[in-house]
Amino acid sequence: MEINYVIDTFFSIFTMVLIILMVPGFAMLEAGLVRTKNVTSVLTVNVMIYALASMSFLLIGYTYAFGGWDHQDSINKYAFFLFQMAFVGKVVNIMSGGVSERSRILPLALFTIVVGAFLYPTIVNITWGANFLSGTVLDISAMHDLAGSTVIHSTGGWALLAAILIMGPRRGRYKKSGAIQAIPASSIPLVTLGAFLLWIGWFGFNGGSVGAISSRENADAVALTIMNTNTAGLAGAITGWLLTYFRYKKFDITMILNGALGGLVAITAGPDLYDIYTPILIGAIGGTLVVLFVPLFDKLRMDDPVGALSVHLVNGIWGTLAVGIFTSDVSLMTQLKGVVVVGAIVFPLAYVIIFTINKFFSLRAADDEQQEGIDYVECGMEAYPEFKRSI
Numbered sequence: 001m002e003i004n005y006v007i008d009t010f011f012s013i014f015t016m017v018l019i020i021l022m023v024p025g026f027a028m029l030e031a032g033l034v035r036t037k038n039v040t041s042v043l044t045v046n047v048m049i050y051a052l053a054s055m056s057f058l059l060i061g062y063t064y065a066f067g068g069w070d071h072q073d074s075i076n077k078y079a080f081f082l083f084q085m086a087f088v089g090k091v092v093n094i095m096s097g098g099v100s101e102r103s104r105i106l107p108l109a110l111f112t113i114v115v116g117a118f119l120y121p122t123i124v125n126i127t128w129g130a131n132f133l134s135g136t137v138l139d140i141s142a143m144h145d146l147a148g149s150t151v152i153h154s155t156g157g158w159a160l161l162a163a164i165l166i167m168g169p170r171r172g173r174y175k176k177s178g179a180i181q182a183i184p185a186s187s188i189p190l191v192t193l194g195a196f197l198l199w200i201g202w203f204g205f206n207g208g209s210v211g212a213i214s215s216r217e218n219a220d221a222v223a224l225t226i227m228n229t230n231t232a233g234l235a236g237a238i239t240g241w242l243l244t245y246f247r248y249k250k251f252d253i254t255m256i257l258n259g260a261l262g263g264l265v266a267i268t269a270g271p272d273l274y275d276i277y278t279p280i281l282i283g284a285i286g287g288t289l290v291v292l293f294v295p296l297f298d299k300l301r302m303d304d305p306v307g308a309l310s311v312h313l314v315n316g317i318w319g320t321l322a323v324g325i326f327t328s329d330v331s332l333m334t335q336l337k338g339v340v341v342v343g344a345i346v347f348p349l350a351y352v353i354i355f356t357i358n359k360f361f362s363l364r365a366a367d368d369e370q371q372e373g374i375d376y377v378e379c380g381m382e383a384y385p386e387f388k389r390s391i
Helices: 001-020 022-033 036-066 077-098 107-129 148-165 188-211 216-248 251-269 278-299 308-326 332-362 369-372 374-379
Strands: none
Touching: 001 022, 001 077, 001 188, 022 036, 022 077, 022 188, 022 251, 036 077, 036 107, 036 374, 077 107, 077 148, 077 188, 077 308, 107 148, 107 332, 107 374, 148 251, 148 308, 148 332, 188 216, 188 251, 216 251, 216 278, 251 278, 251 308, 278 308, 308 332
């Protein structure tokens, strides 16, 4: 019916707008977690990612992922494109945040173009899209990943892992003695604002992925999906709060917020499938994984200023497997196969792409440039010029 077409088209556009709120969400979160001398560069990268990833997806990636523009007729094709386009930059946001404070802007821009045109669309193709692996032993289209615990979050996490291995840590992060040098965040209010913008955007991220709202059945599915999404975030935040106090006798707001984000990532694969209580457990485990893995990655000397590996890679894997554990409709082996195939594709491809770009345009800023600050070196302006800059 025409009214269903109109309502579902509006729903897709509205949820796309919520997802775009995650652009300033990532920007504020990352800007708050880095030092003042690197804030402008982080904001520049976030704006660049949205523009370049979206344009690359428009010109090349979307057709590659879905096989063309006329593959569905339940909503307007441009609304469907906009909703899918809203996702693509998030993959690079995950990677760029994790290499903050030592990455140059131009190489990140080149990587963003490749992700928007090729890397991310490849994963969409074999999961939500045209599926060039159909009928092969590697076909993972049966994996249930409603809004991208694996397709988006672990894809970005695998790319970040490759980047960290190639780039190494920030200058001075790890001492020769093995000690870890604490690098405090520049603005806790910005971190909090960014995390809550991401949280709000997640309602469009997951709710919009149901695909329609014009029937009673679809409206019920959207409401359940959004409720379960929020519940997992709440459980992740509470768990992060309790565990950090238990371990350190301090209330660490950054860990609490990352716990919430971990819960949100974890629920993203299957919020449409659970009852209203299961997300409490899934989100609590997600928050626990963040608290455990952030210090673990530091012990492995894998420098991740925003905790993206723990939030997105670890919980992207956990959330996808949770569908197989807590539902009877999808098998755990199906979910595990999806996780393995995506990781086996993304990590080596990302490593080769980043390694190649790094050969021509050094991705890592030199130690003296890191000391000066990426803002001054790369952007020629600082976010807080009247403040005394941190070392």
